[in-house]
Amino acid sequence: MNAADMSDPVGRVIEWIAAARERGERDAQAATLATVDPASARPSVRTVYVQTDADTLVFFVNANTGKGQHLRWHPHAALCFFWRELQQQINIEGVAEVLDNADADRLWAQRQRDSQLSARSSAQEAIFGDIEAFRQRREREHDAYSFEQVPRPEHWIGYRLLPTRIEFWAAGWHRLRPRELFERDPDGGWQEADQEP
Template identity: 40%
Template sequence: MTDNPHALFEQWYAEAKASEPNDPSAMALATADAEGRPSVRMVLLKGHDDRGFVFYTNYQSRKGAELAANPQAALGFHWKSLRRQVRIEGRIECVSTEEADAYFASRARDSQLSAWASDQSRPLASRALFESRFEEQRQRFEGQLVPRPPHWSGYRVVPDVIEFWSDRAHRLHERRLFSRTAGGWTEGLLYP
């Protein structure tokens, strides 16, 4: 048992990476626009530490616009093979330029080119148009490193609360709730 939610998350995440058949890093990201209208989509966790949980995207996407207007988010992990889930709620901050550049450089070249070719979340007239734009970027950067687009970077969810849910028989589930305070983290239980 640990009283550090980041250490507990790391333990659960390691177990998920060993047992989940597909994408243990997949997480639901919930955002809301300035009027409070929510939206949710799946993204991939690309880093986590005591500062928070990191994902990358196009800042001009729908999620980027929503996070600019309302810099709060919620994350949900569901690891079916372990019968566990983790919920995280907190404020958003942008990752540093150095972090974004380092992660972008680690991506597959075609993923880098796609970041240049896509007007993420905007209407697309045809798949052929997107493929044509992708090919234009392939030719544009032929023989050179692909730099990170200025509109593409990462966000960190800085958690205020982290909940760990474990399935139990007869709906006697266990819910551990960690809440951030000025002095660190406090832990409590929730009824299932």
Template identity: 40%
Template sequence: MADDPFALFDAWFAEARQSEPNDPNAMALATADADARPSVRMVLLKGHGPDGFVFYTNREGRKAADLHANPAAALLFHWKSIRRQIRVEGKVTLATEAESDAYFASRSRDSQLGAWASDQSRPLDARETFEARFEAKKAEFEGRDVPRPPFWGGYRVTPDRIEFWQDRAHRLHERRLFTRAGDGWTEGLLYP
């Protein structure tokens, strides 16, 4: 049994990458706005380690507004193929500008252009409007690198709780909870 939640995460994530048919790095991101109204959506994990779990998004959309008002979040990785899930809860901070630049540069050109064209989470009158904006950005950046938009970047969830859930027969599941204690972690079990 691993006593380091990040080492255990790495082991489970490696198994999921071998067995999940699509997006083993997909995670549900739960936030709450200033009025404590919850919202959840799927995002993609793009970096992780002892300093936290990183995802990237438009910083003017609904999730960003929630995180600005209430900088805490929960993540859920659910890997049906291996019958496991991991829950993460913690504080949220911005990823560095250098991290955001580096990840943005690694995206496909169309994904980069899409970041410029999208007013994420805001009303859209017709799909054609978005497609026209995409084509306009494509023309604007023709022949040169697409820079990262100033309104787009990463967030890091620094966990204070990480729970590992393993399916067992007859709903007698195994649940291991790691709770941050200073610079380390304490570990315990939870009833299924």
């Protein structure tokens, strides 16, 4: 591992994501997001699409869902990228910081149109409910924005993950599964922690 990797493991995360995408990994930017329900202390997970913005990782959640409520009251979260074909995985723990409206709108505009329409059509009460009602809402959204940019709904909140712990895993010869672990120092730098393979 070179000196740049040692001082900037977040940059290395972004490089791995780009490399996975270039090597044809499906859904290279999909990651499992873990949050904690502060009322019950129970963990909860779901898959989110992660965008890279300069040297940071960004994701969106519906503020009205369980995930949105968890992050509102307990901003600690974790992301796990796993690329089966490449035999690589990254685990990232940190604090989720709400994006300001300008950054959220800018990054929202970079998302695929189908994803934007689905997000605008989602309703918390319909998550386990009537799929036909969702389809009707989505059709109305499609018609409403046929010839213009799809605006970000107010309940669709962007978060930037500020990492405090990053672990890289890659399968090695004879499946030794070497791991590299980095932890944030109080002064903002990074230290590599000793870890068994």
